[in-house]
Amino acid sequence: MKVIGIVGYKKSGKTSLGVRLARELERHGQRVGVVKHSHHPLDHPDTDTSKYREHSHAVAAISPCEAEIILKGEFGVADLLKHMDADIVLVEGFKREKTYPKIVCLREKGDLGELYDEMTLCTASLGKGISDYDILNDTHVEEMAEMALQKATYFE
Numbered sequence: 001m002k003v004i005g006i007v008g009y010k011k012s013g014k015t016s017l018g019v020r021l022a023r024e025l026e027r028h029g030q031r032v033g034v035v036k037h038s039h040h041p042l043d044h045p046d047t048d049t050s051k052y053r054e055h056s057h058a059v060a061a062i063s064p065c066e067a068e069i070i071l072k073g074e075f076g077v078a079d080l081l082k083h084m085d086a087d088i089v090l091v092e093g094f095k096r097e098k099t100y101p102k103i104v105c106l107r108e109k110g111d112l113g114e115l116y117d118e119m120t121l122c123t124a125s126l127g128k129g130i131s132d133y134d135i136l137n138d139t140h141v142e143e144m145a146e147m148a149l150q151k152a153t154y155f156e
Helices: 014-027 048-053 077-081 111-115 138-151
Strands: 002-008 032-036 058-062 067-071 088-092 102-106 120-125
Touching: 002 014, 002 111, 002 138, 014 032, 014 088, 014 102, 014 138, 032 077, 048 058, 088 138, 102 111, 120 138
Parallel strands: 002 088, 002 102, 032 088, 102 120
Antiparallel strands: 058 067
């Protein structure tokens, strides 16, 4: 499986880019997985599953078309990648991770100085003229998807 990151500050377009890239990569026949960092608890209030979470270390839920496993504790990206069944995984967040290449989403040009490192492939933004690629431009998303397929790190 291949892995590529999408990083940036809050409201920089990370999820918008991730969704558009996932759609484009699926058009290329790829099974896309996503690992997303959240600063908030993964809470599903008022469900039967949430009642078990209060008293369990791990909870799994299965429906006719999907399944989810919720584990308590601290985990890194590599811990979760072991469980992903995908051709390519988009990792949103984890700014300091340096084990796979990444696309940096910018709110403004000044953001790049703090986010750029040796794993940066390119920049993308919702604003015009501040990055290599425009997140809302279909041609740019196609180009970033091609780059992701070519430059993503293999994870085994």
